Amino acid sequence: MAAMREIRRNALTATAIAASEDAVETARRHLVQPWPFAGSVGAEARALIGEGDGIYITDGDGKRLIDGPAGMWCVNVGHRRKELAEVMYDQAMALSYNTPWYTMNAPSAELAERIAGHAPGDLSHVFFTTGGSSAVETALRFMQFYNNVRGRPEKKLILSRGGAYHGSTYLSASLNGRPRDRDWMDGADELIVKLSSPNPFRRPAGMSVGDFADFLVDEFAETVARIGAGRIGAFVGEPVQASGGVVIAPDGYLRRIREICRQNDILYVSDEVVTAFGRLGHVFASDDVFGIEPDMITFAKGVTSGYFPLGGVVISARLMEELRRSNHPDAMFGHGLTYTSHPVGCAVALRNLDLLEGGVLEHARQVAPYFQAKLKTLEELPLVGEVRGAGLMACVECVADRESNDPLLIDKDVGKRIDAHCHELGLLVRPLINMCVMSPPLVISTEQIDDMVAILREGISRTMEDLRREGVWRG
Structure with missing residues (x-):
């Protein structure tokens, strides 16, 4: 036998x-x-x-x-994980898809509520995408829409850093700062302002880590002063630069950058496509690990543990309220994806969140x-x-x-x-x-x-x- x-x-x-x-x-x-x-x-x-x-x-x-x-x-x-495979099957048999343009599904509403419960500060609204690149793209397009509605069409420039990786779609890829990523590819260079990499290992010779942190913060402040806060819409930064080589900026750097953004009305977008949903031991790392409350957080990857393509942006309630109070109630955020709030993906994410929390x-x-x-x-x-x-x-x-x-x-x-x-x-x-x-x-x-x-x-x-x-x- x-x-x-x-x-x-x-x-x-x-x-x-x-x-x-x-x-x-x-x-x-x-x-x-x-x-x-x-x-x-x-x-x-x-x-x-x-x-x-x-x-x-x-x-x-x-x-x-x-x-x-x-x-x-x-x-x-x-x-x-059998639990995720089963919920994928069950949801597909119940409802495999619905158009997000004029209908909705229950799993997406429940998932948005649970994610908002883990998000820091007043980040309480979630827009679902198909992955990390589309999440970053959504955050940037929302920033543009937000400033247009508020009568600030010139406030559109985006600050990003050397060593960064934020995606492969046109606008998100324009933020990338890794060697060779942009050698043969076009991008929206007129919208992007690049800052130095925050990698302490590659800091200038003879400079202490503390002095390196001061250099980075001073560079950020001087860039804002030189360009003008009235032209800068957002800073996008990973809490840990993942694909750039797991780069962790000097202690306190992110909090200092967040404060400069707050003082100059620059939206702080924390790109947690990698660090969210457990990679650093928490659903979100921005506040729990690094002590910052951004205006938006992007996520993907671990939200379904890779079992289904899903991403999203968590957005501050303050930004929503400011839009609702504007003089342009009929202005439309002309952005969406065929698979926004996909019922199968959201159902998988809910069960995945159960496992993480459990x-x-x-x-x-x-x-x-x-x-x-x-x-x-x-x-x-x-x-x-x-x-x-x-x-x-x-x-x-x-x-x-x-x-x-x-x-x-x-x-x-x-x-x-x-x-x-x-x-x-x-x-x-x-x-x-x-x-x-x-x-x-x-x-x-x-x-x-x-x-x-x-x-x-x-x-x-x-x-x-x-x-x-x-x-x-x-x-």
Whole structure:
């Protein structure tokens, strides 16, 4: 009997691998991948993922891997949660869709109320989108509408920072400040004012972290004074710059920027697409972690733990009241999406929020210090320049050339090299040039953290050996 089960298992594995090979070839012929290079666009296949379970995924070859990035910062409650699959099915059977233009559904109203209950200050109104990019786009279009209605059509400029990532739609992508994101892409440059990256690791040589914070705040204030507050509509900032390399600004910086915005009637948009719904141990991190009450918060990713595309913007009641008191009651906010307030997505988000409130948030807060401490031990390795992070998100930044302050001058493939070794060892890493970003599902255990860090350590060690053998690094 056991032999028959083994034969059946092997047959199923062989069938799955054959199907995977077919999918890879089909992708090369027909599937356009996101963020492709011109030399391979429309003819590229990437690592195929077949299944997920808890903190693990299985690739097309049947290899089991720790899902180090949790998909893309989003599979917060883990893969294969039956509770989310069931509510998705139940809601689709009850109501799969309704037009948001002139009808509504109950799950979206309930979800808006629950999200507002977690939001700081007077943020009490929610507009649902399909993801993070459309959430940021919505916040910016709302800012434009708000200032038009208030008779301030010139107050439209947007402040963003070096190292930022806010999306892929036209206006949200215009805010991005990561190296190479905009090299070949157009944007609304006339609307954007870029500020320095708040990355303490890359601060000017000889400058203390405290002085760096003062520099950033002074730069912000001087920019507002130079341009004029009457022309600046919003500042958009991530509490932690996620895709920029898990950059955490100096302590108190965000609170000081928030105060300058308040004094100059500049809307503060806190982009929590990554940090919301548990990544830092709270539904929202703006106030609970960083002590700020913004005018708007954008969210996505963890709101459904990646089980359904959903995002949104939480908006201050003050802004709504000011619009209602204006002299233009017939002015229309001409913005909406076919899938705004999608009933299936909102139902999934409600159940996901149950799971978060029912113990996942508390677990994330408990294991986060262990996660950060274990990863910090990787700074013992000569190739590692810094390990930084907060909650269950971290970045291991590798520095081959310690004399340079520009990460693009070192081996640009270091992150990919580490990821390749880690994949072989049983860990999926998110490589960003010279950085490895880790943001596992929030349900990860301390034992699984040990496994993850051990594999990452070995992957970095093997990469160091490769670089030495090739004669490009002597560390």
